[in-house]
Amino acid sequence: MRKRVLLVNGGKPEPIRILEQDPEVELLALTDHEYRYMIGAGTETVAIEDTRDLEAARKAVLRLAAGRDIDYVVAPGERGQLVAAYLRSYFGVPGTGLEVATAFTNKDAMKKALRAAGLPVADSRLITGLDRLADAGEEIGWPVVVKPVVGSGTALTFLIRSAAEAAGFLRTSDAAELGACGQALLVEKFVRMTKEYHCDGIVSGGEVAFALPSCYFDPLLGNLDRISGSYTLPEDDPDQEEILRLNARAVRALGLEDGATHLELFRTGTGFVIGEIACRPAGGGVPEAVLRHCGVDLWAEMVRVCTGGRADIRPLRTDKVTLNVMIPPEEGRVVEMTPAERFLEIPGVTRAEIRARPGDVLESPKRSTVMAALLFVELPGIDVMEDRLAQIAGAHKLVTEPV
Template sequence: MARRALILIEGGPWGCGLLYVQAAQRLGLHPINLSADPTEHNYLGAECEAIRVDTGDLDALIRECSRLRATHDIAGIICAEEEVYATVGKLCQYFDLPGPNPASIERCCDKFAQRQLLAEADIPIPAYRLAANATDVERSAAEIGLPVIVKPAVGSGSVGVRLCRTADELDEHTTYLLSGKHIWQSSPRVLVEEFAQGPHYLAAMMGNEVIGFGAAKYGPPPHFVFRQLTFPAQLTDDQRERIADVSLSSLRTLGLGWGPTNIEVRWTERGPVVIEVNPRLAAAPEPQLLQLAYGIDLISEHIKLVIGDEWSLRKTHSYTAVAQSLIPDRDGTLDWIGGERRAAAVSGVAEVKFCVEPKTPIVRKGDYRDRIGYIIAASPSRTETEAILQRAVNLINWSITPFPTPGEHV
């Protein structure tokens, strides 16, 4: 009898790959990873069969999946990485398997196209302009008014995203984006947006259902480096209702509503303003927080959806779960990082994870790559969870030796 397999294209977003592999195994599936570079995924090997294939080539993926189908019962094809999620949708269509609508995913991943569709539907979003060159950027910023957010029209993880408060900052970041230093996922197009100010919330969704709302905190501007995420967010009934309404309206407008989605919203003077609709599972540690806060294993439920099984978002409890990122305050060489075991031993700490090894060069980029680790804590009490988290964070230490300055002897 052919082995029932789940095909995982690339990994999961920033640390979710292992969670997918483990969930697949718990569900009795044999996980097979197709990746352009399997060595990038440290959970492979004993945990998961790995096959090297150009995941940017749909025909190559079809050939490989067809080959696998000769010896395996392919139950489903899954992914949560934005760069290849539309391709996964096309694969699912080709093999007549449940999957996301690739056209909707492609439209949504183009932030300008997403903005246009939301604006046409009168969904509240920041004022925006599309720019192809420095002159366009300068004119767009003048029309919107400083400060503005300047970012690539296609991308994720806050890569290339900056708050520009002055003309000099605008010129500096525009030069960075268009001078060849930024690695573009598509043709160079810049989005210039109004800076919508107010608390930042995340709506975690599956299908057309809202799972819950998280409150996100970021490091100091001009960057948007995630520092802390809390589920559930402290919201009034009116705020919850209005954020849910604008989130569901966004899904309908963008042709989404299949699988996991996460929607970023700022609560401004005019109420909820949609910052971004991400048509995929959110990056770790959000899935872990949802499970700790509500008892919902979103990754397992996503797999059940993909393989055509019945899935459920039934909540089994109500805790407060908080994740704290570990962010270095300088560039240099990481001499050592420690305290993981002591922090993990604190009652109420669910996970302590280091993303780097000693002797790693640390070069802060002002995006998700700055994170060198994170800690997650949970308890029935918000106050107690915050206290648990702080105790654990205080037990983590590291040392970074700054890089030598030019001409300095080492």
């Protein structure tokens, strides 16, 4: 008998493909109107304005199921985690519940749980409006970072250095957009870091079944207009063991039983500080970089453990370093963009996905996963990385004109 799976789509094509091609799955899909095009014609689907609307989602799924039981609910993106947890509770479906989903998506709840478990996190305050920003900054100590308490990536995340800067920020369009985001806000102490890392893994039966640490070229905040990305840490990197230990402790602290995780953390002069951890695969090129590096498909493993399976992951051993390189967009209509063939001439570049083509209208990057091109690079070690990144920067040419 096939298992009936409800997919809460958040604009992620990979799990759709996996589930639609699985002969043992009867797939139902709940999606936002803007992502309806991603669902195959043969999949029973209901589209609503916003899948984060719990009541609208519940009613839509009742219509979609039409009296049939649902066995599992899969939410591959950040925006679907809370509604998926609510639907599991409502329909009596096993999997991540509301308390755990809230801990992984609400940054205030997350910080409190991690702090209670003795894990290193920055001091923070929850505020319900920007009129409290200056007070929170004074309590915590400047500089601070302010962002929506529920959100992903670097979207609507701003560094504020002083009370005077906070006053000026309140008069900007960025502040207006942040204030209208519909979320409470988190104000946290800015972490002065020497490096920023991420660790991507799979949890099965409450235990970390796989985890791979990587390091960003540069911290993401404040660098969205530059070529960015990350590289997998060599196995002999001195930071690897501590990152894996913190990842496992964070998973236990927040109570995830089955799913994928994406941990962000910083190294400072006094040790590591955890930024955030999500219970879904990373955005950008990270999942493909992991697959290219050691053969582990984070999307397939996430689907497996979230639909009743158990992880049996055997990563390939390798001495290589794998890079995912994200080239940012520039505002305006694209006149010229470096073709993929030019990037592929650079030693080590194995794939180049060009997302900005002549005639496309681009906006300045406001989040870390928006890009003009995505490259994957395989190198024998990090000693040649700076040279390869310099070659990529030299080959890159994006010309735009005002719209």
